[in-house]
Amino acid sequence: MEIDITLNGAERTFEAERSDSLLDVLRRNGYTGAKRGCDTGDCGFCTVSVDGEPERSCIRPITTMDGAEIETIEGLGTQDDLHPIQAAFVDNAALQCGFCIPGMIMQSRSLLQDNPDPTEAEIRKGLSGNLCRCTGYEKIIGAVQDAAERMSSDTIATDGGDSTHEIVACSNQKCSRGENDE
Secondary structure, eight states, X not given: OEEEEEETTEEEEEEOOTTOBHHHHHHHTTOOSSOOSOSSSSSOTTEEEETTEEEETXXXXXXXXXXXXXXXXXXXXXXXXXXXXXXXXXXXXXXXXXXXXXXXXXXXXXXXXHOSSOOHHHHHHHTTTSOOSSSOSXXXXXXXXXXXXXXXXXXXXXXXXXXXXXXXXXXXTTOOTTOOOO
């Protein structure tokens, strides 16, 4: 059967079997950001956006997707132009193995669209359906807080530095951050 969807902003037609999940079709066609974890929708590794809402693609039958608008991590940003949430995860070292990160980022995006200034408790609740087996979640929570701030101010410090401070040039080795040799 053929399925017509809008994927990351582009109209696409995919061949699919009636038994396929959305995850099956995405991965078979090169969209490997969404990961296969539990196949029950419990881990969140396969989270994508379907018609603006986070969905577990492993349990979403492809037969229900005809005409849907789907966004995957591949459509969020590029290596050269990261989305503020992706940049915050990188700058805050909010990853280890990286397996859960695409789902975490897509879930975080939905959370921040619904609540641009969440508390730590709201972030924890918003990400509670996304598992990470490597971290203690602290850096992930920090990254989401950082992303919220970046998205509200439209300021991104891509090097992980504090974008609110003026950068002062130094002309000798003794100069440290915030000092100059004048």
